Amino acid sequence: MTAAGPGRPIGVFDSGVGGLTVVSAVLSRLPRERIVYLGDTARVPYGTRSAQTVLKYSRNAARFLLRHDVKLLLIACNTASAAAFPGLRSELPVGVLGAVEPGAASAAAVTRSGEVGVLGTLATIRSGAYERALLALIPSLKIHVQPCPLLVPLVEEGWNDPADPVSQLVVRRYLGELRDRAPRLDTLVLGCTHYPLLRETLQLVATELWGHPVTLVDSAEAMAVATEKLLATQNQLELSVGAELLHPTARLRCFVTDEARVADVAARFLGRALPQVELVDL
Amino acid sequence: MTAAGPGRPIGVFDSGVGGLTVVSAVLSRLPRERIVYLGDTARVPYGTRSAQTVLKYSRNAARFLLRHDVKLLLIACNTASAAAFPGLRSELPVGVLGAVEPGAASAAAVTRSGEVGVLGTLATIRSGAYERALLALIPSLKIHVQPCPLLVPLVEEGWNDPADPVSQLVVRRYLGELRDRAPRLDTLVLGCTHYPLLRETLQLVATELWGHPVTLVDSAEAMAVATEKLLATQNQLELSVGAELLHPTARLRCFVTDEARVADVAARFLGRALPQVELVDL
Numbered sequence: 001m002t003a004a005g006p007g008r009p010i011g012v013f014d015s016g017v018g019g020l021t022v023v024s025a026v027l028s029r030l031p032r033e034r035i036v037y038l039g040d041t042a043r044v045p046y047g048t049r050s051a052q053t054v055l056k057y058s059r060n061a062a063r064f065l066l067r068h069d070v071k072l073l074l075i076a077c078n079t080a081s082a083a084a085f086p087g088l089r090s091e092l093p094v095g096v097l098g099a100v101e102p103g104a105a106s107a108a109a110v111t112r113s114g115e116v117g118v119l120g121t122l123a124t125i126r127s128g129a130y131e132r133a134l135l136a137l138i139p140s141l142k143i144h145v146q147p148c149p150l151l152v153p154l155v156e157e158g159w160n161d162p163a164d165p166v167s168q169l170v171v172r173r174y175l176g177e178l179r180d181r182a183p184r185l186d187t188l189v190l191g192c193t194h195y196p197l198l199r200e201t202l203q204l205v206a207t208e209l210w211g212h213p214v215t216l217v218d219s220a221e222a223m224a225v226a227t228e229k230l231l232a233t234q235n236q237l238e239l240s241v242g243a244e245l246l247h248p249t250a251r252l253r254c255f256v257t258d259e260a261r262v263a264d265v266a267a268r269f270l271g272r273a274l275p276q277v278e279l280v281d282l
Numbered sequence: 283m284t285a286a287g288p289g290r291p292i293g294v295f296d297s298g299v300g301g302l303t304v305v306s307a308v309l310s311r312l313p314r315e316r317i318v319y320l321g322d323t324a325r326v327p328y329g330t331r332s333a334q335t336v337l338k339y340s341r342n343a344a345r346f347l348l349r350h351d352v353k354l355l356l357i358a359c360n361t362a363s364a365a366a367f368p369g370l371r372s373e374l375p376v377g378v379l380g381a382v383e384p385g386a387a388s389a390a391a392v393t394r395s396g397e398v399g400v401l402g403t404l405a406t407i408r409s410g411a412y413e414r415a416l417l418a419l420i421p422s423l424k425i426h427v428q429p430c431p432l433l434v435p436l437v438e439e440g441w442n443d444p445a446d447p448v449s450q451l452v453v454r455r456y457l458g459e460l461r462d463r464a465p466r467l468d469t470l471v472l473g474c475t476h477y478p479l480l481r482e483t484l485q486l487v488a489t490e491l492w493g494h495p496v497t498l499v500d501s502a503e504a505m506a507v508a509t510e511k512l513l514a515t516q517n518q519l520e521l522s523v524g525a526e527l528l529h530p531t532a533r534l535r536c537f538v539t540d541e542a543r544v545a546d547v548a549a550r551f552l553g554r555a556l557p558q559v560e561l562v563d564l
Contacts, residue, residue, distance in 0.1 A: 042332075050324075153435045166451050173448070 011070030018193035019076030020269035025224035042258035047123035058084035102226035103219030104133035120191035293352030298326035300475035301358030302551035307506035324540035329405035340366035384508035385501030386415035402473035
């Protein structure tokens with residue numbers, strides 16, 4: 001228990017910078033924790049790689065973060081989660097949280113109609129990971145998936161303002177298709193770390209289209225909740241007094257594998273200015 | 283001369299299916315030629331790979347096409363062209379055409395104001411390949427580049443109809459930025475094999491924004507023209523009577539390295555139904 005005690009940071013990794021939405025949620029929810037983040041920006045996107053390659057990349061990332069003595073590893077990337085979560089969980093000497101299960105658990109707890117929608121990239125939707133996780137919790141759920149290939153490039157282009165007519169139109173088209181197939185749905189999982197940046201637009205359009213309340217489940221937020229629970233269970237929550245007075249940026253160390261265009265984009269995902277980004281070769 | 287005589291097909295490769303716009307242009311312009319196409323769909327997109335990796339992948343593709351006895355190799359992918367064209371041209375026993383030079387040559391021939399715009403992906407614009415090719419032809423040209431990251435996902439999603447309000451809005455935003463910087467521009471290079479599918483929208487919006495005629499240079503069309511010239515120079519144009527009576531699809535053999543979702547998307551790029559797609563492991 002002493003070796004696993006407070007003082008050690010949480011490790012978070014993603015194929016790119018989208019996982020910074022998870023970092024942002026964790027830093028806000030757990031104001032005493034420190035985070036070491038790794039964005040494998042040289043090899044993004046993982047969605048077009050084979051599962052075997054993604055597992056190899058994820059092991060590289062995990063090994064790097066373990067060298068920074070992390071007490072817990074968050075896989076803040078749906079593709080890496082689907083391919084590497086079971087493997088990493090069984091082989092790593094620290095706790096591991098994937099990107100899919102926490103959001104699925106929140107959605108299963110929230111729905112009243114028993115009909116849940118899942119928004120994700122083509123790769124995530126094709127993997128069937130959310131259906132498996134949701135049905136493992138409540139086998140009677142009706143799950144409606146909607147691939148939204150344009151949302152990631154839209155967010156990366158920075159066109160995610162709720163007043164932006166392009167993002168409004170695109171969101172209206174995807175959610176409109178889903179509304180036609182699933183009028184009784186009352187819960188929508190944002191199954192991609194990029195989507196929290198479109199949260200406001202998604203909420204506005206969903207409310208308008210369904211005409212009844214639709215709860216958005218932000219998988220970044222759900223990972224922060226699951227992180228708190230797991231650390232509490234393992235008696236690893238940071239307790240040192242004064243740490244919560246540190247600015248969130250001072251509690252974050254940020255590594256990337258390729259520097260091109262990272263800082264400006266990353267700051268939007270984090271929701272604040274980034275600390276100095278450090279370049280690393282895995 | 284006899285070994286290089288008629289009868290042999292033209293080889294075309296791309297990281298994905300976008301290069302089928304080049305195939306379509308060549309099949310239309312040269313109604314007697316046959317084409318062997320390779321789409322490296324298992325490793326798309328090349329834009330996020332290092333130049334060294336792209337060169338390696340391009341050599342794999344070239345070797346595969348040479349085994350099909352091609353008489354000429356077209357690199358129908360801007361990223362692969364930027365990274366591999368000089369190398370492949372010097373080491374292959376057949377002629378090689380890249381994706382950049384033909385479009386640059388057309389634009390240099392067409393402009394009257396001496397101001398040319400280039401639309402492309404982030405990777406293509408960052409490579410500076412069009413600027414180099416254009417300035418090598420006319421050193422006094424003023425070149426205005428505009429990265430358009432959303433256009434490829436838009437086309438792959440199939441939202442490229444000129445009446446589609448999303449594609450209209452997105453094109454209006456990119457071209458609007460360019461218009462503000464370059465009001466005297468009279469020529470626009472479509473520097474990506476996906477963009478010909480948005481040609482109609484681009485032409486409508488460009489005419490409206492600039493208020494004077496703007497010529498769109500379709501780099502797929504430019505590659506077809508360059509192919510005809512090069513084959514004529516090398517005395518390799520197909521002359522056999524009757525071949526032109528074959529339906530274009532009957533003159534195309536199509537290989538991919540991963541089958542997922544290829545056929546439906548590919549048919550849109552080719553502009554007609556695809557022949558049976560064959561799966562290959564490079």
